[in-house]
Amino acid sequence: MKRTAFLIIGATAAFAAMATAEITADDVVFDEYGSVAMSLTGVAGDAANGRDLFKNRKLGNCLACHKNTDLSDQAFQGEVGPSLDGVGDRWNEEELRGIVSNPKNTFEDTIMPAFYRTSGFFRTLEKFEGKSILSAQDVEDVIAYLQTLTE
Amino acid sequence: MIGSNLLRVASIATIASLAFGTITANAQSLIINEEELMITQAPAAAHLENLDEVFSGWIYRTKETQSLQLDDFDNPGMIFVDQALDEWAKVDGSAGKSCAACHTGGPAEFAGLRTVLPRWDDEAGAIQSMEDYINECRTERMQADAWKWSGTSMTAMTALISLESRGMPVNVVIDGPASDAWEQGKDIYYTRVGQLDMSCANCHENNYDTMIRADHLSQGQTNGFPVYRLKNAKLNSTHARFKGCMKNIRATPYKEGSDEFRALELYVASRGNGLSVEGASVRN
Numbered sequence: 001m002k003r004t005a006f007l008i009i010g011a012t013a014a015f016a017a018m019a020t021a022e023i024t025a026d027d028v029v030f031d032e033y034g035s036v037a038m039s040l041t042g043v044a045g046d047a048a049n050g051r052d053l054f055k056n057r058k059l060g061n062c063l064a065c066h067k068n069t070d071l072s073d074q075a076f077q078g079e080v081g082p083s084l085d086g087v088g089d090r091w092n093e094e095e096l097r098g099i100v101s102n103p104k105n106t107f108e109d110t111i112m113p114a115f116y117r118t119s120g121f122f123r124t125l126e127k128f129e130g131k132s133i134l135s136a137q138d139v140e141d142v143i144a145y146l147q148t149l150t151e
Numbered sequence: 152m153i154g155s156n157l158l159r160v161a162s163i164a165t166i167a168s169l170a171f172g173t174i175t176a177n178a179q180s181l182i183i184n185e186e187e188l189m190i191t192q193a194p195a196a197a198h199l200e201n202l203d204e205v206f207s208g209w210i211y212r213t214k215e216t217q218s219l220q221l222d223d224f225d226n227p228g229m230i231f232v233d234q235a236l237d238e239w240a241k242v243d244g245s246a247g248k249s250c251a252a253c254h255t256g257g258p259a260e261f262a263g264l265r266t267v268l269p270r271w272d273d274e275a276g277a278i279q280s281m282e283d284y285i286n287e288c289r290t291e292r293m294q295a296d297a298w299k300w301s302g303t304s305m306t307a308m309t310a311l312i313s314l315e316s317r318g319m320p321v322n323v324v325i326d327g328p329a330s331d332a333w334e335q336g337k338d339i340y341y342t343r344v345g346q347l348d349m350s351c352a353n354c355h356e357n358n359y360d361t362m363i364r365a366d367h368l369s370q371g372q373t374n375g376f377p378v379y380r381l382k383n384a385k386l387n388s389t390h391a392r393f394k395g396c397m398k399n400i401r402a403t404p405y406k407e408g409s410d411e412f413r414a415l416e417l418y419v420a421s422r423g424n425g426l427s428v429e430g431a432s433v434r435n
Binding site (some may be wrong): 063064075076077078079080109111113114121122123124125126128131133 | 180342343345346347348349353354357358361362363364365368397398401402403
């Protein structure tokens, strides 16, 4: 009885540790094409929350540069980057994770910011120093949403 | 008539929209007070490696914003020019002098000056902006306090002096003793900074004439400075605008009046060599 209890506690602790095992921005592994195979958090992305992050001007602010018909109620969609209609057909989950985390590994000279990167910047404002634009789970949520954008 | 100018701009814009489907960067003319034609489009200077043509930021503004610059009575920046004229005549400092005390020819003495600033100055041994010359006058000849780089008095005075060069093409010198600062400015222009990791070039060279959310990206030319911005309802200096841009990309700005911003001001001004001085211009 006692022994079983210990096992359960042990297993729960191990599971909890696993569930919160977030990959820090500096430890994200990109393959040679800029894809990231492993989930940044181990927790499945929430597409609905990803949609909110996508349009939030202080977080994803994706509409600053990209059009997205799914959010056609939002005025003034940018045209610096490609339209994201059908982006879920063009890129798979691992590629999207890589592009959102740090697109410079996929498109070398792109203007697009890295949304999950905390180091290697120059003259960052103090309040953003050492911080990424999005959290690891935010990135998972955004890429879950991007995968729903199919044509 | 003002009305016919407006109509002309409107109809050309309409034709452009029909022809290209979007706002285009080359089919509108800026004529101020029905008589002063501004050069808003010019061949790029030889030192500009990645552009063929340069465009005044006026071209990328909406018709409503553009129209505010067609007549000086509609241009809110001119209120500050009037204030600067009052300041011009006002005695300040322990030497008991006004600007007018020495510059007996009035602001017209400075016709053409704006086109060549910032420039290398032998005496100072540095690049000097118009703000530096104004403050040198104030502290040395008037024995008055220096003005804040982007304070109301300073931006108003730079507008008054710039106005004397309105229409003349920007023509800053980039070689000789200015070349080190020019190179430094170029370096800053192409260096990515801040958490958003962008350089000036990312937006203003590679993506001008596209929409970034509700804003129509321009080439970031400085020929219209000081600029009256509808956003903050005042005149803005070049350095203040640089600072704003850097903060937008979450970077620590250089200081207004710093050597870095003077160098950047020189470099960016040189990218607009050939465009008319428009100060005080109106932008959003």
